[in-house]
Amino acid sequence: MPFYRCAVPKESVPYEQRAAVAKAFTDVHCGSTGAPRSFVHVVFDEADDRWETPYFVDGANRAGRPEALKTQLLSDLIDAFREVTGVPAEQVSGRITEGPASWTMEGGMVLPEPGEETAEWYEHDERIGQGQAAAGG
Amino acid sequence: MSRVTFRCTMQEGQVDEDTRVVLADGLRRIAADLLGESADDVPVSFSDIPAGFGFRGGAPSTTSLVRGAIVGGVDQALREQVMRAIIDMWTEVSGCTVDELIVSAADA
Structure with missing residues (x-):
């Protein structure tokens, strides 16, 4: 976690933009949030979901953050999506749901x-990052 | 009807069909041994993230997710026991590292 699933129309977002x-x-x-980078998972899904907009950012995060931070986070994510893809504002929306970290x-x-998050957790993040690099990621 | 279900999501090409059968058997055995379920009744589904569609830390991902849902819930000690059993089984069967696996066991 976090896990961000971007629902997009088929073949609408090329690899470089993804x-x-x-x-x-x-x-x-x-x-x-200050979370480690290896925490962040982003997946693109071209399934024919019935969201309220053609492009939808569906986030799943750990529970426990202030409401204002969550609202700003979602707004910033949608802005970033639009900036990269050029998709008009009215075609993108999203939500962030939460679950217990434990x-x-x-x-x-x-x-x-x-x-x-402890120092041990950040060491763990660094280890994952090195593993990703070794795997060609 | 089982109160436990598992949904597994992998990066395309990482886990072959034969290995999925062994993983599904392993998950059902864990549900039986630790949660008292009838192994044959535990639904296990697999789906793939196509190559180039999954990222971690901003780079292409090699991570698999195993999402368990337990109707009625369990206490945290048992939850962690279940998750650790899944990690041990999954890494042994699939050959992935512990860093390439995310496991959840959610109350449902």
């Missing part, structure tokens, strides 16, 4: 509550 959106979302999320394990560790 990669750029993923990087931008990582920058936005980590800039807003329900998920990542890298063999139970996720910490927001704001309670």
Whole structure:
């Protein structure tokens, strides 16, 4: 977590833009929350979902952050999506749902509550980043 | 009807069909051993994220997700026991590292 699923029309967002959106979302999320970068997952889904707009950012985050931060985060994510893809504002919307951190394990560790990330967790983030690089990611 | 379901999401090309059968059996065994479910009744589904559609930390992802849902919920100690059992089984069967796996066990 966080897990951001971008519902998009089929073949509407080429790879270069998907990669750029993923990087931008990582920058936005980590800039807003201080979370480690390897925490941030972004997936694009061309399934024919019935969202209220053709493009939809469906985020799942750890619970426990202030409402104002969540609202700003979603706004910044949508802005980043639009900036990269050029999609008009009226065609993009989104939501962020939340679940308890303790329900998920990542890298063999139970996720910490927001704001309670330890030095060990950031070392773990660095290790994952190195693994991704070694795997060609 | 089982009170436990598993939804597994992998990056395309990372886990072959034969391995998925073994992983599904492993998940059902964990649900039986730790949660008292009838293994044959536990639904397990798999889906792939197409290559070039999944990212982690802004780079292409090699991460798999196993999402368990438990109707009625469990206490945290049992939840962690279930998640650790899944991680041990999944890494052994699939050959992925612990860093390439996210496991959740949510109350439903």
